[in-house]
Amino acid sequence: MTHQALIDMHSRSNGFLSDIGAKDSLVPGAVLVAASYETAAFSQSLFDALDILCPDTLDRAVDKRRADYLAGRAMASAAMALLEHPPASVTTTPGRAPLWPEGLAGSISHARGRCACLLSRDTSRSYGVDTEAIASGRSLTAILTETLNPTERDRIAKGPLPAAINATLTFSAKESLFKALYPQVGRHFGFDAAELIAPPTSDSLALSLTTDLTETLPKGRRFDIHHRVTDSHVLTWLSVPAP
Known part of the structure; x- marks a missing residue:
């Protein structure tokens, strides 16, 4: 995903995501992506617009919970593209941690309008990110x-x-x-x-x-x-x- 593609993600989010950018992760082989998101701009249709799978576990969730989830998974999608990994869903383990596709390891965070993902192809290491x-x-x-x-x-x-x-x-x-x-x-x-x-x-x-x-x-x-x-x-x- 080029920087132009990050801009395209912002456009497809219809005002939900902004300030999307790749940061210097300072971790060899890892990419770090962060953005702002606006819960008030969330709509269920954004899952399709951003090509993010909405899990059944969110069927009864309030919009804030759905917005948080979407923002985090959008950052995971951007990070995968930066690593030139084919698009793939990031599901959730019973412990609520992201379940990454084979060949990837990383971490996701979202809090009060900011979201981030740290991701790598190096599965010999584990990763943590928090905002x-x-x-x-x-x-x-x-x-x-x-x-x-x-x-x-x-x-x-x-x-x-x-x-x-x-x-x-x-x-x-x-x-x-x-x-x-x-x-x-x-x-x-x-x-x-x-x-x-x-x-x-x-x-x-x-x-x-x-x-x-x-x-x-x-x-x-x-x-x-x-x-x-x-x-x-x-x-x-x-x-x-x-x-």
Whole structure:
């Protein structure tokens, strides 16, 4: 998919998608695509317009849930085309993770009007991407009290970025890490399974495991996570080698 084709996707979305663009993934062999989407512009007909299969599981879903799903799968479609992979549906596992076509591995995220996909042909690695609206008010309080421990709360108050952005980045990074590690761990684990090592820098942050998740994912294992910050959202992503 060329950049002109990204523009064509925007046109076919009839105002639902905007600002569609390929980002520098900083992950060898992986593509990263992100966009904005407008829930108010969603209509069921957009699934056909964008050549995205609407699953039966969304039959009774509200429009917001359908819009979120469509936005994420549209990014997956764009990422596949950038990798010159034939168009294919991305279904969902029982654990609600994307089920990628053979020969692909990746991750999808959507949150409050932003969506993203990190995708690669390298299936020897697993991938995680997450986008979040910069937290404030109750959302920020929830992150501070439910996601971060006292040491992390001290660390987000330092560094070059505002504390609210650091808090959101840490939350997002833990989401990305969960997505990347879930294929190896095979079970859910909490936010307390990883801890922010130091204040985020202008383009990355590091987490370390606080517990043994598997024999190959021991306590103390460090993960460096890329990030980007806009006026309204953060984006975090990483890849992890398979054991």
